[in-house]
Amino acid sequence: MKNKTVLVTGSASGIGKAAAELFAQNGANVVVSDVQAEAGKAVIDQIIKNGGKAAFFRAEVSKPEDMEALVDFAVKTYGRLDIAVNNAGIGGEQNPIADMSIEGWNKVIAVNLSSVFYGMKYQIAAMLKTGGGSIVNISSILGSVGFGNAAAYTAAKHALIGLTQTAALEYSAMNIRTNAVGPGFIETPLLSGLDAEMKKGLISLHPIGRLGKSEEVAELIYWLGSDKSSFVTGSYYPIDGGYLSR
Numbered sequence: 008m009k010n011k012t013v014l015v016t017g018s019a020s021g022i023g024k025a026a027a028e029l030f031a032q033n034g035a036n037v038v039v040s041d042v043q044a045e046a047g048k049a050v051i052d053q054i055i056k057n058g059g060k061a062a063f064f065r066a067e068v069s070k071p072e073d074m075e076a077l078v079d080f081a082v083k084t085y086g087r088l089d090i091a092v093n094n095a096g097i098g099g100e101q102n103p104i105a106d107m108s109i110e111g112w113n114k115v116i117a118v119n120l121s122s123v124f125y126g127m128k129y130q131i132a133a134m135l136k137t138g139g140g141s142i143v144n145i146s147s148i149l150g151s152v153g154f155g156n157a158a159a160y161t162a163a164k165h166a167l168i169g170l171t172q173t174a175a176l177e178y179s180a181m182n183i184r185t186n187a188v189g190p191g192f193i194e195t196p197l198l199s200g201l202d203a204e205m206k207k208g209l210i211s212l213h214p215i216g217r218l219g220k221s222e223e224v225a226e227l228i229y230w231l232g233s234d235k236s237s238f239v240t241g242s243y244y245p246i247d248g249g250y251l252s253r
């Protein structure tokens with residue numbers, strides 16, 4: 008990862024933070040980005056304290072201008088962009104379809120789906136200038152099956168896979184690989200609203216008998232970002248403790 012530049016959206020917390028830290032441990036220049044500026048700066052402070060290289064840029068992923076500015080920042084700061092992890096996402100409104108508000112639908116589609124199109128648009132343009140790169144989009148197990156009360160979330164996460172595959176068709180020959188990751192339920196602040204009973208119910212959906220850890224997902228993101236996965240493009244990788252095997 009030496010001399011490679013990686014940007015990770017939503018990396019002040021959870022899966023994105025673990026991925027940013029893993030890339031930094033392996034020598035990459037890491038651009039940490041999030042709406043949570045204080046927490047994001049704390050992530051880069053820790054990386055730098057541990058001898059890594061990192062810079063923070065605040066970006067709201069549902070704003071195209073922020074996604075363009077984020078790529079510009081990475082290129083200005085480190086000279087190039089090699090790897091982009093489109094990770095920021097929200098759970099959003101939980102209601103059955105007939106009760107879901109239009110605002111709730113639009114918000115999740117903006118943050119979890121349109122954001123990734125905006126990100127890829129500018130990330131790919133930057134990567135084409137320097138000979139290629141690798142893009143990892145964070146989908147979910149809910150990118151391949153449904154889940155009650157989460158219509159917008161499941162729709163967005165399914166769509167991310169089609170977007171990832173289409174980018175692979177368009178750009179693999181230009182040395183830009185694009186892949187999607189499908190985590191099962193992972194212990195992050197995104198799940199902080201769950202009570203003990205709900206958590207037990209979720210655990211029971213994972214044959215491995217527990218929820219996942221951010222660090223476990225980060226390993227897969229790292230591999231897909233790195234040259235170790237040089238023949239992998241247009242793929243969707245569940246990492247789910249067996250959830251999708253049920």
Ligand code: NAP
Pocket residue numbers: 016017018019020021022023040041042043066067068069094095096097098118145146147148189190191192193194195196197198
């Ligand atoms: P997390 O701990 O909540 O971290 C996500 C980070 O992204 C937070 O700092 C969050 O800030 C930030 N963020 C939210 N909306 C943003 C926006 N519009 N622009 C920029 N940053 C924004 O979540 P996580 O569990 O690590 O999830 C990361 C990704 O994995 C998401 O795409 C999620 O859908 C996916 N995923 C998670 C799980 C799971 O069980 N945890 C399972 C499958 C897939 P706020 O705190 O202000 O929201």
